[in-house]
Amino acid sequence: MYSSTRLAKRLPGALKHQRTLATQSYASLVDLGKKHVTKGLGRQIEGVMTKGEGSYVTFGDGRRMLDFTTGIGVTNLGHCHPKVSAAAAKQCTEIVHAQCSLAFHEPYLQLIERLLPVMPDSSLDSFFFWNSGSEAIEAAIKTARTVTGKQNIIAMQGGYHGRTYGAMAVTKSKTVYSEGFHPLMPGVFSIPYPYWHQLGVDPSTDAATLTSMCLNQLNLILLQQSAPRDTAAILIEPFLGEGGYVQAPPEFLRGVREICDAHGILLIVDEVQSGFGRTGKMFNIEYSGVRPDILTCAKGLANGFPLSGVVSRRELTDQLKPGSMGGTYAGNAVACAAAVAVADAFKEERILENVQARSTELLAALNALKAKPALSSAILDVRGTGLMVAVEFASPTGTGPYDTFTDASVPKGLAARVAKRCHEKGMLILTTSVYEVIRFIPPLNVSQADLAKGVQIFAEAVEEVVREG
Numbered sequence: 001m002y003s004s005t006r007l008a009k010r011l012p013g014a015l016k017h018q019r020t021l022a023t024q025s026y027a028s029l030v031d032l033g034k035k036h037v038t039k040g041l042g043r044q045i046e047g048v049m050t051k052g053e054g055s056y057v058t059f060g061d062g063r064r065m066l067d068f069t070t071g072i073g074v075t076n077l078g079h080c081h082p083k084v085s086a087a088a089a090k091q092c093t094e095i096v097h098a099q100c101s102l103a104f105h106e107p108y109l110q111l112i113e114r115l116l117p118v119m120p121d122s123s124l125d126s127f128f129f130w131n132s133g134s135e136a137i138e139a140a141i142k143t144a145r146t147v148t149g150k151q152n153i154i155a156m157q158g159g160y161h162g163r164t165y166g167a168m169a170v171t172k173s174k175t176v177y178s179e180g181f182h183p184l185m186p187g188v189f190s191i192p193y194p195y196w197h198q199l200g201v202d203p204s205t206d207a208a209t210l211t212s213m214c215l216n217q218l219n220l221i222l223l224q225q226s227a228p229r230d231t232a233a234i235l236i237e238p239f240l241g242e243g244g245y246v247q248a249p250p251e252f253l254r255g256v257r258e259i260c261d262a263h264g265i266l267l268i269v270d271e272v273q274s275g276f277g278r279t280g281k282m283f284n285i286e287y288s289g290v291r292p293d294i295l296t297c298a299k300g301l302a303n304g305f306p307l308s309g310v311v312s313r314r315e316l317t318d319q320l321k322p323g324s325m326g327g328t329y330a331g332n333a334v335a336c337a338a339a340v341a342v343a344d345a346f347k348e349e350r351i352l353e354n355v356q357a358r359s360t361e362l363l364a365a366l367n368a369l370k371a372k373p374a375l376s377s378a379i380l381d382v383r384g385t386g387l388m389v390a391v392e393f394a395s396p397t398g399t400g401p402y403d404t405f406t407d408a409s410v411p412k413g414l415a416a417r418v419a420k421r422c423h424e425k426g427m428l429i430l431t432t433s434v435y436e437v438i439r440f441i442p443p444l445n446v447s448q449a450d451l452a453k454g455v456q457i458f459a460e461a462v463e464e465v466v467r468e469g
């Protein structure tokens with residue numbers, strides 16, 4: 001173990017684990033990172049992660065932490081799932097780089113075989129695998145533009161789709177992603193997401209009201225800013241991720257589909273974060289029964305290996321010119337082999353059943369916390385589907401003078417402070433959105449005991465921070 005008791009002492013609740021980086025002292029390695037890793041990369045906590053096992057991550061200084069971030073919704077079957085790692089290791093001995101524009105490779109095709117039966121609509125039968133979610137969004141936009149012959153994309157306020165130029169242009173969750181990088185890709189418009197806080201209505205506002213407010217804005221956009229004959233696609237996360245962890249009401253999604261159908265507009269459903277079992281079904285869009293024209297997925301697809309998918313129907317993708325899609329590493333064989341193992345594990349280990357059971361426990365525990373008199377004004381909302389769950393706190397200042405959810409009696413910056421306290425107590429957890437929101441993204445196979453442990457850490461953190469004021 002490193003001679004880093006100083007660091008470990010600063011984290012009293014953290015569990016200790018024996019782990020050694022032989023060549024360098026831990027502190028000097030951290031210093032090297034601080035000095036030489038670009039400042040453009042944000043970081044939640046100080047440290048070097050050296051090992052991941054199931055729901056836990058170990059740092060080089062001995063800290064072993066419960067990981068309720070899953071690396072932002074990626075290691076959905078836990079870190080280094082034995083079957084996934086074994087499949088990847090085996091593929092490494094067969095062929096690593098079987099370039100997708102040279103010929104097919106086996107794991108690519110096996111993955112399509114696994115995915116075809118679980119697609120949310122049987123029309124989704126044409127696959128292109130890439131590396132990241134952002135790249136999948138780029139490909140989806142390109143496809144929509146070329147097959148419709150139209151240019152404009154209508155995105156959602158609060159939506160997050162990535163940091164490359166096209167994806168950045170349709171990202172509307174925080175200005176940090178585009179500030180200083182303009183001009184962005186043109187032809188992008190946005191409407192509000194059916195999220196009470198964005199709309200300035202009460203958290204208990206019913207789905208029908210949220211739906212009609214937002215569909216009204218969509219119709220207005222089509223009348224005032226982007227005519228249907230210029231609008232290629234509407235792009236939506238059915239469960240808003242980076243924008244605040246909000247489930248879109250099924251009736252809203254169905255309304256968007258109807259508007260798309262009425263005007264010859266394609267519907268791009270971004271399931272990069274919500275897909276692959278995260279919300280208790282293979283894809284979140286299944287809750288609404290809506291058919292996407294193009295679906296993007298990534299993250300949990302390969303449990304940590306870089307892989308994304310753009311899925312559409314042959315009728316559309318047959319219009320793409322060969323060579324218009326591609327990429328050196330697109331659909332890497334090792335990543336695809338890992339994804340095949342993920343798909344098999346979903347069935348063999350009854351992952352979706354665990355998501356439903358743990359989700360009920362998590363939401364019940366968080367709602368019980370919200371019901372405590374000492375916390376009732378601090379916690380505004382508990383929400384989520386499956387294991388994509390959020391707690392939204394009140395704020396004394398909100399996002400500005402027109403934010404209707406300010407409460408002077410509540411401490412400032414609750415979400416970031418609670419997240420930091422959870423880190424100190426040995427649990428990794430993330431905030432999200434421009435509001436005071438903490439998101440729970442535990443592994444989909446998290447045990448009942450680890451879930452309860454995470455909830456307890458969170459509850460203690462909230463109670464302490466609110467008490468301290």
Ligand SMILES: Cc1ncc(COP(=O)(O)O)c(C=O)c1O
Pocket residue numbers: 072131132133134135137160161162163237241242270271272273274298299
């Ligand atoms: C819904 C959604 N779309 C796209 C992306 C971009 O994916 P990536 O970071 O792999 O480029 C993300 C990443 O968080 C996401 O949550």
